[in-house]
Amino acid sequence: MVGKFEQLSRVKELAFVGKVAAGLSHEIKNTLAIINESVGLMGDLLSKEAPDNWQAYPRLKSIIPSIEEQVQRSAVIVKRLNRFAHSSDKPVTSLDLNELVQEITTLAQRFARLLGVGLEAQPAPEPLQIASDPFRIQYVIFGFIERGLWRCSPNQTKVTLACARSEDMAQVIVTDQGSPEGDWLRKQIAAALSPAGISGEEEDPELGILALTMAELGGSVEIEEVGQTGNKVILVFPAKIPET
Amino acid sequence: MDGYSVLLVDDEEEFVSALSERLMLRGIEVEIALDGEEALARMKEKPPDVVILDVMMPGLSGLEVLKMIRGSHPQTQVILLTGQGSTKEGIEGMRLGAFDYLIKPVDIEEMLERMKEAVKAIGNG
Numbered sequence: 001m002v003g004k005f006e007q008l009s010r011v012k013e014l015a016f017v018g019k020v021a022a023g024l025s026h027e028i029k030n031t032l033a034i035i036n037e038s039v040g041l042m043g044d045l046l047s048k049e050a051p052d053n054w055q056a057y058p059r060l061k062s063i064i065p066s067i068e069e070q071v072q073r074s075a076v077i078v079k080r081l082n083r084f085a086h087s088s089d090k091p092v093t094s095l096d097l098n099e100l101v102q103e104i105t106t107l108a109q110r111f112a113r114l115l116g117v118g119l120e121a122q123p124a125p126e127p128l129q130i131a132s133d134p135f136r137i138q139y140v141i142f143g144f145i146e147r148g149l150w151r152c153s154p155n156q157t158k159v160t161l162a163c164a165r166s167e168d169m170a171q172v173i174v175t176d177q178g179s180p181e182g183d184w185l186r187k188q189i190a191a192a193l194s195p196a197g198i199s200g201e202e203e204d205p206e207l208g209i210l211a212l213t214m215a216e217l218g219g220s221v222e223i224e225e226v227g228q229t230g231n232k233v234i235l236v237f238p239a240k241i242p243e244t
Numbered sequence: 245m246d247g248y249s250v251l252l253v254d255d256e257e258e259f260v261s262a263l264s265e266r267l268m269l270r271g272i273e274v275e276i277a278l279d280g281e282e283a284l285a286r287m288k289e290k291p292p293d294v295v296i297l298d299v300m301m302p303g304l305s306g307l308e309v310l311k312m313i314r315g316s317h318p319q320t321q322v323i324l325l326t327g328q329g330s331t332k333e334g335i336e337g338m339r340l341g342a343f344d345y346l347i348k349p350v351d352i353e354e355m356l357e358r359m360k361e362a363v364k365a366i367g368n369g
Binding site for chain 2: 026029030032035036038040041045048072075
């Protein structure tokens with residue numbers, strides 16, 4: 001566990017990264033708005049003033065909507081970046097775990113696509129409102145998604161993220177169809193949470209950091225094997241992050 | 245509905261220049277201002293029917309300019325432009341009396357539609 005100063009310093013550093021990223025995303029949106037209006041004006045002028053026998057006109061006319069489409073696509077990406085950047089604004093805030101899981105699943109889609117693995121969020125039917133740290137929750141969920149993707153990669157199978165309520169706790173269940181590694185995962189996590197902690201010599205030291213982060217969030221990590229066909233990582237979050 | 249006047253306020257010169265030209269091609273009378281102070285000066289000279297106002301500008305912010313316009317020109321409708329992913333500023337602007345808000349980059353047809361509704365609202369107001 002980290003001390004008060006380290007904790008405060010980490011919060012401030014994250015807020016700094018978030019502020020700069022949010023500022024940059026705002027700038028990118030302004031640039032996109034200029035491209036959007038400039039190409040729109042080009043289209044307006046072409047429609048109004050292009051000579052009838054100008055051979056390039058049909059081709060130019062077809063390029064304009066394609067540029068506009070890419071501007072809108074970029075605007076959606078920038079919006080995601082902006083929301084992600086703002087997730088580090090406050091160390092504790094009220095959030096809907098369903099929404100957060102959908103957001104982080106969208107952010108992880110590109111990594112899944114590159115590995116040829118399917119990735120799907122399955123939100124709970126009702127909102128899963130908790131008071132916690134959105135940035136660190138996203139970090140933990142992303143870490144377990146990434147590990148699920150790596151396990152699924154050779155056979156290009158699938159990772160799913162199911163959200164559920166369990167009494168007064170909220171759960172995110174990351175299920176992968178990769179090689180079963182339940183015992184190994186349990187051992188790594190138990191070692192990280194033991195008094196000896198993480199030495200850095202582990203096979204996957206970040207896995208230990210993920211487990212420790214879950215503990216700091218007042219939650220836990222449970223591992224189940226899905227027969228011989230994969231792994232289930234159950235991330236359990238309390239309704240309210242413990243005060244430190 | 246054609247023939248109404250618009251004041252376009254944004255510190256991005258290329259954006260206002262291209263957008264104003266597009267609106268003029270559609271028969272709308274357009275004035276431009278590159279900051280809040282310039283916008284308020286133009287409002288004094290010739291109040292438009294609609295102000296398209298960027299929220300984030302150096303100097304006076306869009307929301308500050310909005311408050312002043314609401315106080316001095318209650319007949320003029322204000323549509324805010326926000327470049328941010330969040331709709332927080334837009335919602336705050338509507339609470340302060342903006343007619344509506346649009347998120348950049350804006351679809352021109354959507355902007356025209358909102359402006360027409362804003363002009364109609366002046367008639368009904």
